Amino acid sequence: MNYNQLFIGNYGDRELCLEKGQGVYVQDTQGKRYLDFGSGIAVNSLGYSHPVLVDAIKRQADKIWHTSNLYLNQPSSELAHELTSRTFADKVFFCNSGLEANEAALKLARKRGNDINPQKNSIVCFTGAFHGRSLFTLSLGGKEAHRQPYAPLPDNITRVAFNDCDALQKAMNDDVCAIIIEPIQGEGGVNPASPELIKLARSLSQKHNALLIFDEIQCGMGRAGSLFNYMGYDGVTPDLMTCAKGLGGGFPIGCLLATAEAAESFSAGNHGSTFGGSALGCTVACEVIRIVDDAKFLNNVQQLGKLLQEQLQLINKEFNCFSEIRGKGLLWGGQLSDKYEGAKLLAECRSQGLLLLLAGNADVLRFAPPLIISESQLMDGLELLRDALQNHSA
Numbered sequence: 001m002n003y004n005q006l007f008i009g010n011y012g013d014r015e016l017c018l019e020k021g022q023g024v025y026v027q028d029t030q031g032k033r034y035l036d037f038g039s040g041i042a043v044n045s046l047g048y049s050h051p052v053l054v055d056a057i058k059r060q061a062d063k064i065w066h067t068s069n070l071y072l073n074q075p076s077s078e079l080a081h082e083l084t085s086r087t088f089a090d091k092v093f094f095c096n097s098g099l100e101a102n103e104a105a106l107k108l109a110r111k112r113g114n115d116i117n118p119q120k121n122s123i124v125c126f127t128g129a130f131h132g133r134s135l136f137t138l139s140l141g142g143k144e145a146h147r148q149p150y151a152p153l154p155d156n157i158t159r160v161a162f163n164d165c166d167a168l169q170k171a172m173n174d175d176v177c178a179i180i181i182e183p184i185q186g187e188g189g190v191n192p193a194s195p196e197l198i199k200l201a202r203s204l205s206q207k208h209n210a211l212l213i214f215d216e217i218q219c220g221m222g223r224a225g226s227l228f229n230y231m232g233y234d235g236v237t238p239d240l241m242t243c244a245k246g247l248g249g250g251f252p253i254g255c256l257l258a259t260a261e262a263a264e265s266f267s268a269g270n271h272g273s274t275f276g277g278s279a280l281g282c283t284v285a286c287e288v289i290r291i292v293d294d295a296k297f298l299n300n301v302q303q304l305g306k307l308l309q310e311q312l313q314l315i316n317k318e319f320n321c322f323s324e325i326r327g328k329g330l331l332w333g334g335q336l337s338d339k340y341e342g343a344k345l346l347a348e349c350r351s352q353g354l355l356l357l358l359a360g361n362a363d364v365l366r367f368a369p370p371l372i373i374s375e376s377q378l379m380d381g382l383e384l385l386r387d388a389l390q391n392h393s394a
């Protein structure tokens with residue numbers, strides 16, 4: 001039976017059914033093994049079946065799973081402490097996914113704006129952005145195809161060309177309640193924001209009393225070689241930051257981090273989530289952040305990132321497959337040159353035993369391997385990519 005026919009068609013037909021994983025490898029139901037350079041879309045940062053995470057979730061499973069937010073639970077209190085003590089943030093809100101974290105950030109920013117003045121509700125976002133698939137978050141996304149079918153969309157959203165400082169300057173006024181930026185755009189094609197854009201967004205949001213929101217859902221939690229990317233811009237800190245994907249190492253959890261001042265706009269009853277901050281999810285996330293926020297671990301991600309960049313450049317010399325190679329840490333994108341077709345190349349990689357991702361308009365090969373990958377595993381995967389490129393051209 002083709003089980004795909006039981007699913008609503010929004011994912012298209014899936015070819016592989018994955019059964020288990022270990023480290024950087026997954027195995028499908030046919031028994032074929034794959035090296036995973038996609039990490040379940042930058043989620044399984046510590047690979048599959050990490051013994052510390054498996055052990056932690058088993059221990060918590062025997063105690064309590066879910067409490068609702070009518071009560072505190074120990075793992076969520078502990079995670080709140082882990083996150084605030086390691087970042088700019090004073091306060092957290094827990095949810096279950098990336099879009100929920102952004103939805104919370106945007107609602108908070110709108111409420112704060114409305115509290116100041118009823119005109120202060122416009123949100124500045126960028127071309128190429130991706131912030132999730134809810135009606136509000138997709139309205140801020142760069143892809144027309146994600147937005148157009150769902151009209152009418154939330155109002156008063158201004159889209160500015162990414163990394164265009166002049167355009168950002170022009171878009172700003174006192175009616176803006178928030179600017180939302182991915183320090184490295186992931187889905188949009190692995191496009192890093194320029195330090196100039198980040199610094200300008202910080203100074204303009206201060207000038208116009210708007211909140212600066214960093215969406216670090218994909219590029220944060222060690223993915224780009226620092227715990228969060230904001231840490232690399234000479235002291236620039238956001239007012240709000242969202243995090244999900246890698247945070248739970250594969251368990252669904254998201255969070256909104258806030259300064260004490262920004263957080264004041266939400267009081268009891270203003271927002272909520274039934275499942276947010278579950279004891280199971282928070283238990284796992286506590287272990288993930290303790291493993292990732294370690295100088296040796298993060299330094300290794302940076303070193304592996306340099307190796308990956310060099311190797312992609314060498315591959316490009318051989319195959320002339322990329323017009324640009326962009327990224328940081330273990331998040332890289334290769335803009336495919338015209339003769340390579342993303343979907344075809346991905347299928348070729350799969351048959352070689354390598355799982356990869358696309359980004360942009362399916363014209364960027366996206367590399368987001370588990371952060372625990374070894375040098376030799378990284379080299380093995382790139383060898384499989386060479387074979388795939390060879391076959392694609394043949």
Ligand SMILES: *Cc1c(COP(=O)(O)O)cnc(C)c1O
Nearest residue numbers: 097098099130131132186217218
């Ligand atoms: C994946 C992603 C989201 C949405 O996260 P979901 O968990 O799919 O809702 C939002 N922002 C960025 C930058 C992402 O990469």
